[in-house]
Amino acid sequence: MSEEKKITNTIGLPPGTLVHVGEEQSKKISISMIEYDNENLTRKEITSIDECFPISDTDTVKWINITGLHEVDVIENVGKYLDLHALILEDILNTEQRPKIEDFENHVFITLKMLTFDEEDYEVDLEQLSIVLGKNYVISFEEKAVNALDILLNRLKKNGTRSRFMNADYLAYCMIDIVVDNYFELLDKINNRIEFLEDELIENPTSDILQDIYELKRELISLKKSIWPLQEIIGALLRLNSSLINPSTLFYLEDVFDHVRQIMDTVDIYRETVSGMLDTYRSSISNKLNDIMKFLTIFASIFIPLTFITGVYGMNFNFMPELNWHLGYYIAWSIMILITVGMVAFFNKKKWL
């Protein structure tokens, strides 16, 4: 629950104070400026954010991608140029921010979580992606360089693709689509983890596995909690009725909305699977106890009458006729073997063997 531990960082500060909440990073912020229309695409790495502004009023789509959030004044400058609300800037910097959408006259602000399943610690990691969508521009803020945005860039580079024909709102949609696609990847990895634990559970049900299953269960709950706001955001976008979003893009957003619901369903099924694993674990413990007790019972029950017989002929009465019989000892053994056979047959009939 690493995300919960940091929640108090901004407590006591007045609202709107710009503080980067997240891991400190020494690397410099990197800024890319991509500008494209149907025919041309240019990409520039920029050192100072001031080069990008003011955003020219041409028909080309401008995409400014800012990687790294630890230089507060860069974000502050963007805010000044675009006239962003102080709380929006706080939201961009606070990487513990709940996903949200805010609709303004000149821009729409969206902040999302990109989830990746860390396959070493079996934990879900969260990266925040904030998007400011304007008339002909998209500004994206990411904590670390995320592989996903590179994919988007590569797609844009191809001439004649749909992305190149469409407006800035379609670019924003593409980002959301990539984030949602990421969830599918995550589900896939969680599925692998579930299958691994299911196998472990059958082969070697230790109490460590119990801990692992509970952790997985918790990850799934936390996952569900983080998909809810995503569903809300896309739902809000669909109902937004903003001039910034074209009707043709709405249709694509509906498609993403469907994907999010499919993710929700899958998470529910996974949760049920994990609950089943916990039950299986408990049943396996009970079964093991049954096996142990069955063994003890069978073993003890066979020897108890035998030991009794040896006890009988170990008594020291002066007058015990059997002791003087020549075959007495052998008869005693025979009786003991008969009893053993009888007991085994009895347990066999009871299906305990």
Place this chain on the structure above:
Amino acid sequence: MSEEKKITNTIGLPPGTLVHVGEEQSKKISISMIEYDNENLTRKEITSIDECFPISDTDTVKWINITGLHEVDVIENVGKYLDLHALILEDILNTEQRPKIEDFENHVFITLKMLTFDEEDYEVDLEQLSIVLGKNYVISFEEKAVNALDILLNRLKKNGTRSRFMNADYLAYCMIDIVVDNYFELLDKINNRIEFLEDELIENPTSDILQDIYELKRELISLKKSIWPLQEIIGALLRLNSSLINPSTLFYLEDVFDHVRQIMDTVDIYRETVSGMLDTYRSSISNKLNDIMKFLTIFASIFIPLTFITGVYGMNFNFMPELNWHLGYYIAWSIMILITVGMVAFFNKKKWL
């Protein structure tokens, strides 16, 4: 959970890219063109999709059924003729698509899941059925040849039936009705499976059955998840207010809607039944442990005092009067028999026997 494993196939691709997601198939796509009105019905097997278009503006109902989705260009051609949206084509091809309905000016697009219960693996298999409903035509896309559509064709062949009098929307309704009827069949098979497992559970409650029950439980959850969108789709159709759907057909759709809700209820009752089976399994394990321990306790408790008595007369004290009694040995046996009878009576009274 075979359907989950394939979910990542289209990740990273730009939205609207036409790729067939599903099992590869070498068989050629087969296309049927059925045209009928109240008096005549013609059926043609077609080799090239271009023969069907443009759809003539006559009053007859045209039903084009396309079996097999692996030839992307066929689907693409249909899309071009009917002016279908790129995402609709993607949905037709992506057999992992969540059931959905999309309403356009000139056509309504519906994609459904046909469920069949594979009685060998005890798994629910899904086949996708997509329907494009236009003014006087229905185009249906199915992954594999589904038995159900043949039934529909046979019904159409009979002159004078209601299907022949009604419009294309009624044909689409018939398809939905057949899909829903399929769910009933599925429930019937699941019921058989439940009854089989219930019997097994009583006769021979092994931990394998536990696995089977959990699998069934998961199938039921997954089933419920797939019926939800079906309910939504029919509900959406009822509220659609589209000129493509006649009021008289609405009434039939309400009937199907009721059926879907009945299916939901039945699934809930089945889930409860399966939960009860899990409880029964757990109780049977506890009962078994009780039986084992009862046996051990009774057995041990009877012999413990007997063995003690043999121990007493096995002591080597020089002066032990009983040892010299002539009937000492027989008296010892009598005491031991008395104790045994007493213990049995005691356990009998305690109702442990």
Place this chain on the structure above:
Amino acid sequence: MSEEKKITNTIGLPPGTLVHVGEEQSKKISISMIEYDNENLTRKEITSIDECFPISDTDTVKWINITGLHEVDVIENVGKYLDLHALILEDILNTEQRPKIEDFENHVFITLKMLTFDEEDYEVDLEQLSIVLGKNYVISFEEKAVNALDILLNRLKKNGTRSRFMNADYLAYCMIDIVVDNYFELLDKINNRIEFLEDELIENPTSDILQDIYELKRELISLKKSIWPLQEIIGALLRLNSSLINPSTLFYLEDVFDHVRQIMDTVDIYRETVSGMLDTYRSSISNKLNDIMKFLTIFASIFIPLTFITGVYGMNFNFMPELNWHLGYYIAWSIMILITVGMVAFFNKKKWL
């Protein structure tokens, strides 16, 4: 779950096909025609349904009651005379139909379930009652002769009662009221069953009772599922705004609505009670195991040290001083008795006895 087994009977048939779904019956259909106003009431047993139609447009209330659904053509004729929709006729004949209400211009169609608790099999039996309410008539269709409608007839026979002053819609309300009253009777019987099982559970908690409790639990779920549509139907009637239902009758319907909600609450409390019984059963098994193990532990713990002492003096060392003591044997017995008393006191203090 007898009702589920029949659900596939109409699969594959075109919608609206008139087939009687239910047990075959050889007895002839019986048709009663009751006609009444404030002053007169006449009752006729009718052989052919054609005698009833067309329904005269007088102010008297006409009630046609049809018992038995196996003669499809009778129902079909009613349909023709009243211009009933084909699906309505199908619903009347399909006794597995989910309760529903359909509002037409000239009549309202309601189909309900009459539940009875079979006290021999401890199962809930369902009888279907369909009602067609017109301007001045009510047609009721019942599968078998139901005692409840006789009660209604007797009530009508009394001059000057409210039923005689009111219109056909009040007659329909009375039928619904009787169906709902029936649920109360059912709850009463289920309550008896619960109390019986509760007593059994305390006196003799066998695994058969577990099965009985689960069955009861399932009946309650199935009951709840069948009350839901009833609530919906009455709710729909209240909102219907049909000219066929007088405002004065609405008030009575609200009363029935309240009753249905009370039934829902009671079913919920029963379900909770049954869940508690299952918990009690499990606890009783655990308690029994504890008792068994306590007995074994106490019994074994008392004899274990005694047997050890007899073992000590059963050793054959040449030099064992105690063996030669004259009182050695009695001292050994004294020690053993002391140990026994001590152990008993110990277990007493531990409150295990």
Place this chain on the structure above:
Amino acid sequence: MSEEKKITNTIGLPPGTLVHVGEEQSKKISISMIEYDNENLTRKEITSIDECFPISDTDTVKWINITGLHEVDVIENVGKYLDLHALILEDILNTEQRPKIEDFENHVFITLKMLTFDEEDYEVDLEQLSIVLGKNYVISFEEKAVNALDILLNRLKKNGTRSRFMNADYLAYCMIDIVVDNYFELLDKINNRIEFLEDELIENPTSDILQDIYELKRELISLKKSIWPLQEIIGALLRLNSSLINPSTLFYLEDVFDHVRQIMDTVDIYRETVSGMLDTYRSSISNKLNDIMKFLTIFASIFIPLTFITGVYGMNFNFMPELNWHLGYYIAWSIMILITVGMVAFFNKKKWL
């Protein structure tokens, strides 16, 4: 579940039949007539209900309180004077009626449940309080004399209090407020019961306590079910928009509404507490079993090797060197003591002691 047992009393009777459903009472009905305005308050005990009617159209508030419901004709007379609907009269008399509110042109009818926790049987008892609120009068019907209405009367007797300034609707509000206050008292008593059972559970967890806890759980569910309609009723009053309720009274009703929600929350917390107690009970049984088995295991494990050693030297081999050693017997004892010490140390290390 005493209330459920009576539910069938009116089954089979035509709706609106006036029958007193509840315990038979021989005491006569008592009728009080209180009339007050800001300056004067008069109270009369009345023998015949006819003295109260017609209610004069003055500005004073008239409160007629009728205690006892077994004289049906008294209630019937009230109904005639006020023109109450037959079903309302039935609701007043049927003390198993679900709490409800009915809004008429000239009066509002409210029926409530007054709950008291019987501290002898630990059961929740219900008394019904019905209120008819008119323009300048309130008629209250109670099953038995309830202490709560006396409190209200005493409050009214004080000159210059708010109650005296306000209209009849405020008087009705005061009654509802007293009923809700009663719930808080009930919660307090349930809290005591919970604390008592919690203590018992720790000191002496018998299976009787399990029964008590389940009963408490059931009472809480039944309590929740009876608060739901109360919440609905007050909510309905708030939305009623009736000329009979002044805006200034609405504010007070909102306050009661808040109280009801607080009661709901508290009941939920209590239910959770009781669930926790059930879990604790189960854990305590498991812990007890562990203790028993630990004892047996430790005890048996210490003596098992000792008894084995005595067995070894109880063997009758002719040639056993130890038997002839002079210190053999003492050496055997030493070994046995050593083993005992070793075992104790071992169990100590395992933290089983």
Place this chain on the structure above:
Amino acid sequence: MSEEKKITNTIGLPPGTLVHVGEEQSKKISISMIEYDNENLTRKEITSIDECFPISDTDTVKWINITGLHEVDVIENVGKYLDLHALILEDILNTEQRPKIEDFENHVFITLKMLTFDEEDYEVDLEQLSIVLGKNYVISFEEKAVNALDILLNRLKKNGTRSRFMNADYLAYCMIDIVVDNYFELLDKINNRIEFLEDELIENPTSDILQDIYELKRELISLKKSIWPLQEIIGALLRLNSSLINPSTLFYLEDVFDHVRQIMDTVDIYRETVSGMLDTYRSSISNKLNDIMKFLTIFASIFIPLTFITGVYGMNFNFMPELNWHLGYYIAWSIMILITVGMVAFFNKKKWL
């Protein structure tokens, strides 16, 4: 559950009676008057509440903070000056009041709970904070001096901060924000407690921990119950449409609203974690029982055959050839060692060691 115990304090009193419900305090009430605008800030400690009123109609924001609620007449005076409703005054004084919001023409009344986690008793303590927001003033009522309001004052003291530019509604928002921030702190402490208990659970799972976990669970439920009304209050503020709240402040309120939802999510995840801990506890008890029984079974199973063998050669038959063998004793030992080794190998293979 200390808050529940006091709930009956005002039962039986007429509504609106001013009684301080809460712990009695002897300290005098302290009143601060802070007045500020963008340029100046003055703070006065006031002895009589009358000095503050009437509130001058200037543009400066006036903040009157009253600490201590035990002097009823002070509160009553405030009520008179501001024309507060009697029930509002009752709400201010009743510290068991459910959080609520009331909207009047000239002021908005909000009452909130400030939660602190008492790290000694591991209990959640509640302090009530009531706010009256007027056109240019905020009156805050707190039970005890709360650290949080000092923080707010310090923030205000800094010239040029946003708080100083904004109106009274922003001041009220700041108070709500601080209350919500407090919840995060609380969650942090609960997180610590969870982690502590998780560690304890693994190291030393006693039944005391079970009690601690249940207490924590109950605290979380009670926490959730107290966050619900907070969410409602802020939601109501957002929809209030009151002239007292500026649109610019709404945006900040939306931010707090998001925080509250994040708190809800975290509480849900914590609840799930605590449920998991309970399951772990139960599993650890079962595992312990398994360990105990495994030990007993292994230990007993090894010695049972050995003791049998010593019994055999302890028998007193006259003719037992082995007894006369010279190596008989050593052979017996060899057999016993062999059996021991065999049993150990067997248990090793079974993975019980």
